[in-house]
Structure formats: structure tokens, C-alpha cells
Amino acid sequence: MTAIRFFHVADLHLDSPFKGVTSMPEHQLKMLRNSTFEAFQTLIQTAVLEKPDFVLIVGDIYDGEDRSLRAQHKFQHGMETLDKHQIPVFLCHGNHDHLGGKWTRFQLPSNVHVFQNKTEKVHIRIKQYDVYISGFSYKERHVKESMMASYEEAAQIDALHIGMLHGSLAGDATHDVYAPFTKAELISKNYDYWALGHIHKRQVLHMEPPIVYSGNIQSRHRNEKGPKGYYDVTLEKGDARLTFMPTSAIIYDVVNCSCEDIVHANEWFEAIEKAIDQFRNKHGAGVIELNLTEVDVNNLAMLDGTPMDEWLSMIRETQEMKEPNVWVQSISIETSKTIEIESSGLTENVISVMGKWDSQQWKEIVSDVYQHSRSIRFMDKLADEDYKTIEKEVRDFLQKELLVKE
Known part of the structure; x- marks a missing residue:
């Protein structure tokens, strides 16, 4: 069978306030504060050119539960652009943009599937493949308990199974621990790819199957050094190829x-x-x-x-x-x-x-x-x-x- 191709994106943090930058002139500070939007626009433009089969966005689209009107409008426009080019999007909300926040609601276009607070499995047919994508959105900011029991084990042998999870590796004290998991738990589900969010450092925790943090798309402070972006993933049974795609404006x-x-x-x-x-x-x-x-x-x-x-x-x-x-x-x-x-x-x-x-x-x-x-x-x-x-x-x-x- 022909492999499928998707973008694994996480932690957009649109309209981040960029704390800790002092003495910067106003025009440069404006460029810095626009950088999350520029990085997002780079993602959208690349998707239009490359035409992946779908895009995964694994949590923290917005920087806070009070989603700014500007951030929502920019995101809405990006999703409409992908809709015009018939590119499906699957997204879940994380601890920063959980479902319990207060904001002006925007109606996202029909190409976007938003996972709700209970884990669900969505089916899509791509290039003779049955693809099942599982995920959930945070109901509130603090999801301290493990969600692993709510993910069904892969049952269809010939299908591709992808898990979306905004959470932390159990025992990792370097970040606030939300929706903790172990590599053994993820492997036991027999999925073909785990798309992770929450940790802003790009890293591959395991390769067979791939358990991957894509990192955020734009650095927001001094502890997030180096180029940021997302993974362009080509996936088939037993094989995954990951290409890092930079988006950083600054x-x-x-x-x-x-x-x-x-x-x-x-x-x-x-x-x-x-x-x-x-x-x-x-x-x-x-x-x-x-x-x-x-x-x-x-x-x-x-x-x-x-x-x-x-x-x-x-x-x-x-x-x-x-x-x-x-x-x-x-x-x-x-x-x-x-x-x-x-x-x-x-x-x-x-x-x-x-x-x-x-x-x-x-x-x-x-x-x-x-x-x-x-x-x-x-x-x-x-x-x-x-x-x-x-x-x-x-x-x-x-x-x-x-x-x-x-």
C-alpha cells in the first residue's frame, strides 16, 4: 500500500505575551509578539503547497484559557484556508486552552474535527488505508490523572492507528505533570504512531512505534532555544519517516x-x-x-x-x-x-x-x-x-x- 502523509503539530501558543524580554524597542517587541502568528502562517502555507493527507494539532493552540479574539480569528482563517484545499485537521485542546475557558466562540469549518473531553476514536479513509485517530481535549486546566485507560487498543490489524496525547512522561519533574503516561503504556496499545504535545522540546521517545513530541512552533523565552517547528510524517505499517520542518520567525x-x-x-x-x-x-x-x-x-x-x-x-x-x-x-x-x-x-x-x-x-x-x-x-x-x-x-x-x- 502507498504510505500516508500528515503533519504532526503541537503547542502553537498563539498570541503568547513573551515574558522576560526587557528594554526592547516597541517596533521590535511588536515583531516578537507577532512571531507565533508568523510561525502559524508558515505552517498553513507549507500545508497548502505540500498537501498532506491531514494535519494533527496536539493541544495548546492558544496561550491561555482566555483566548484572545485576535488569536481565534487568525486560527479560524488558517483552518478555512486548509478547508479550501481539502486538507482535514484533527485537533485537541490542552492545559492552556482547555474547554472550560471563557472566550468568544468561532465556528470552525467542516474540515476540522475537535476532540472533546472524553477520548474518542475517529475513522478516515486515505489511499486504501483505514486510519483511526484517537484523542481527547482537556475539560479543565489540571488533568492530573492518567488517561491511558480511555484509549482503545488497536483492533484492526491492517489499519493505521494514531494516538494524540497532550501530556507528560510519568516521573519527569522538569515540567508540570499533566495526563501522565509511560512509554510501556503507549507501546501496549499497538498504535502505529503517537503524536504528543505539551513538552516544547522536540524529541523522539521511541521509534518502533514512533512516540514523538514535535515541540512548539515558535520559541517564547530563553529556555526554548534553537529552531522550532513540526514533523512532516510519512507512515505505513511498520515504517515511519519523520522530517523536521522549521517555522520559527524569531x-x-x-x-x-x-x-x-x-x-x-x-x-x-x-x-x-x-x-x-x-x-x-x-x-x-x-x-x-x-x-x-x-x-x-x-x-x-x-x-x-x-x-x-x-x-x-x-x-x-x-x-x-x-x-x-x-x-x-x-x-x-x-x-x-x-x-x-x-x-x-x-x-x-x-x-x-x-x-x-x-x-x-x-x-x-x-x-x-x-x-x-x-x-x-x-x-x-x-x-x-x-x-x-x-x-x-x-x-x-x-x-x-x-x-x-x-
Whole structure:
């Protein structure tokens, strides 16, 4: 039989507010806030050109339960475009856009099947294949219990069975756990493909059968680095081929810049411009963290003469007229091994103590920041990766401050 082809998409988060981006000019901030819509439009345009047999959207179409009118209108228009080209869509709602939210209702076109809060199995006939797609939508934001018992085992041997599940791998504490599952549970259903959503990191948990997170289509903050998109899947019995399709309008990432042999400020600016241009030529628009590597005593002495905020402001100024735009969000310093050996006993003592702190201790240390009622609503929950970043930034700061003064 001829293989079927579909797009596996998840976590659109249309109209995300993009927390944590500071000091960005209004016109650039507008571009950033439009990036989820641009990524979605790229998906729709590619579907029209490539004409997959159907599209799966596995939860969190919208960023919140109060779906913005703009986000719903853009999504509605996209679905109508796919309807005109006779491309079916199967979608479920996740924890961010659950069915219990309040919003202005839009009538989606007939090509779109929306799974409700009880797991159901839908049949579609494609290229001599009977295809069964199973899934459910979140009734409310917190679905803590496993939903695996509600998925029927594959019964039709010659048919293709696809499961849609917006949820978390049981035991994974790096994200809020919703609709938990184990790989063994998914495998036991004898499905030919599991299309997962909720986790924004693209990953294949298992290949026979494929158990796959497609990730989100557009990064929304510094912890979602690199290109984002969806999977273009070609599927037949016993064989699946996955092709990653990028959609990111703006990419978050770290750009490394070597400071080796740099003595003067003009050399430093030239090296940084070169590093940013290389990123721009490869990825286009971006929000980056500039990481200075191989920093020696001469570099530190040069940097210490001017506040770091002023250096950052000057770097941003060099990028203002360049397109596509790359916004430099922050600068971090990675000192050379020679400097680390020469650093004072006090520096090493403090760094050694910090290195022993676990996530709970870091959480207690930064807890004061989260006590302010006015600012807490603009701050994301910190994950283990965030605490590691904080530790690195504190270590870099201590090394820079103490070394320069010795």
C-alpha cells in the first residue's frame, strides 16, 4: 500500500505575551509578539503547497484559557484556508486552552474535527488505508490523572492507528505533570504512531512505534532555544519517516564570541559583530544571549572600565539598522582556564559552596524576588535549567569583579 502523509503539530501558543524580554524597542517587541502568528502562517502555507493527507494539532493552540479574539480569528482563517484545499485537521485542546475557558466562540469549518473531553476514536479513509485517530481535549486546566485507560487498543490489524496525547512522561519533574503516561503504556496499545504535545522540546521517545513530541512552533523565552517547528510524517505499517520542518520567525539562542588576543574595544566590537552576523546569516531574526569566551585578564580590565549595561547598549546600537533584526538580550562572560586557576581563594570558596546547592536551596535563595505581588505575574516559574544558569552568571560575575580588583 502507498504510505500516508500528515503533519504532526503541537503547542502553537498563539498570541503568547513573551515574558522576560526587557528594554526592547516597541517596533521590535511588536515583531516578537507577532512571531507565533508568523510561525502559524508558515505552517498553513507549507500545508497548502505540500498537501498532506491531514494535519494533527496536539493541544495548546492558544496561550491561555482566555483566548484572545485576535488569536481565534487568525486560527479560524488558517483552518478555512486548509478547508479550501481539502486538507482535514484533527485537533485537541490542552492545559492552556482547555474547554472550560471563557472566550468568544468561532465556528470552525467542516474540515476540522475537535476532540472533546472524553477520548474518542475517529475513522478516515486515505489511499486504501483505514486510519483511526484517537484523542481527547482537556475539560479543565489540571488533568492530573492518567488517561491511558480511555484509549482503545488497536483492533484492526491492517489499519493505521494514531494516538494524540497532550501530556507528560510519568516521573519527569522538569515540567508540570499533566495526563501522565509511560512509554510501556503507549507501546501496549499497538498504535502505529503517537503524536504528543505539551513538552516544547522536540524529541523522539521511541521509534518502533514512533512516540514523538514535535515541540512548539515558535520559541517564547530563553529556555526554548534553537529552531522550532513540526514533523512532516510519512507512515505505513511498520515504517515511519519523520522530517523536521522549521517555522520559527524569531529564534532564541546563545551566540559564543571568542575574546582571545583582544586588547582594544574596537577589536571587541568587530568580533561581536562577526559572531552576530554569522547567526543572522544562518537563522535570520533572533533574540540572543551573547556569551564571551576565552576572556583573559586584559579583556576583564577593558570591560571593567565601563558598566556592562553601557557595553550592552553599544552592541545593540550596532545592530539597529541590520535586517533581519537580532536583539542582544544579555552578555555573559566565560573566563579562560588560566584565569580560573589564578582567581582568589575567596572566589573559589564562594563558587565551591554554590556548586553544592541543589534546586531547592537555590529556590530558597531567590524566593524574595517572588514575594513581590506586582512583579510575580510577569515572571515564569524557574526550572532546574534556570538555576544552573543563575549559578553560572553569579560565578562569572564573581570572577570578573574579584579578579579585576586583585
